[in-house]
Amino acid sequence: MAKRNKLEIMKDVLELVSQNHNSIKPTPLLRKSNISSSRFKQYYQEILKKALIREILDRKNNKTISLTEKGFRFLEKYQTIVHFIDEFEL
C-alpha cells in the first residue's frame, strides 16, 4: 500500500469521525487511524487548529471529537482539492 500523504491522512481521520456518528473519543480514533501516536498528535493538532474538528467535554470531563461545518466541507471538497493539486502539479 502506498504511503499516505498529509491530506489523505487528514481526510481519513475526518472520515473516521464522520462514520462514527460524528462523535468519537481520541483513543479509538488514534487506533483506527492507523498511524503512529506521534504522527497522530501532529495531524490531530493541525486539524484542530484549522477548526476542522472540535473537542467536546462531557460532564465526566471525557473528551469526544466531532467534525465542524468546515470539517464536513473538507470531506465534501476533498476530491476537488486532490484533483486541483494533481492538475496543476502543486
Added chain:
Amino acid sequence: MVVTPEKVLKPVGAGLRVVQGQIGVLGFGTEMFYAFILIACSLMIYFGTRELYKLSGHRGIKYFRLSFLFFALAYFFRSFIKFLISSFQIKHILKLLPFSFGKITLFIFMYFSTLAILYLLYSIKWKEWDRTKYVKYFLHIISLLFAFLAIVYQNTTLYIGINIVLFLLVLQTLYQKPKKKKKNNLFFIYVLLSLFWALNILDILIPTAFQYFQLLIYLASSFIFLLILYKVTKNIGST
C-alpha cells in the same frame, strides 16, 4: 502610426515615459481592456481557489494563488497609472516629480511581475525549496534586485538580459520537475505564460522593440490567462 525619431531605438527606462508607455500605439481602450482581462483572470483565480486553500492549507495552492495575486498587482500598477494619466490629466502634477514617480511605478511593476513568475515556480517546487528556511526572503530579494537594476541602469541590454535569465530559470525549473502525467500540457502553458510575460515586460521597458507585434502579444497573453482560468474553474467546479 507616427514613429518619431525620439521613439526609435531609444530605451525608455524609468521616468514618465514608462508610465505613459505606448498608449498611442494601440489606443487607450485596447490597453485598458487588455489590463482588465489580465487583472480579472488573475483575481478570479486568486479568489476562486480561496476555499480550497482555507480547507486544505496546502502550500502549493497558497503559492499558486499568491502568484496570480502578484500578476494582478503588477498589471494594476501599470494600468492604473496609465488610466490616471489619460483620464485625469495628472501630467501636470507628474511634471513636478516626473523622475521619482516614474521610477517608483516601474520599480513596483518590476518587483511584482518578477515575484509572480518566481511564485509560480515556487508553487510547483515548494516541496524541494521549502527544505531551505529562507526561500521566501530569497525570492523577494531577487525580485527587489531585478526591480532595482531596472530603475538604476536604464539599459536595453540589461532589460533583455534580466528577462532572458528569468525565462531560462522557468524553463530549467519546469524541465527538472518530474512529470506526474503523460498528457499534461501544464508545462507548455507555464512556458508560454513566462515567455509572453517577459515580452510584456520588455514591451513596457522598450516600447520600440515590439510595437508592430504589440496586439499579438496582448492577444496571446490574454489567451494564456483565460486558458489557465478555464483550467482552474473546470477543476474547482462550483466553489
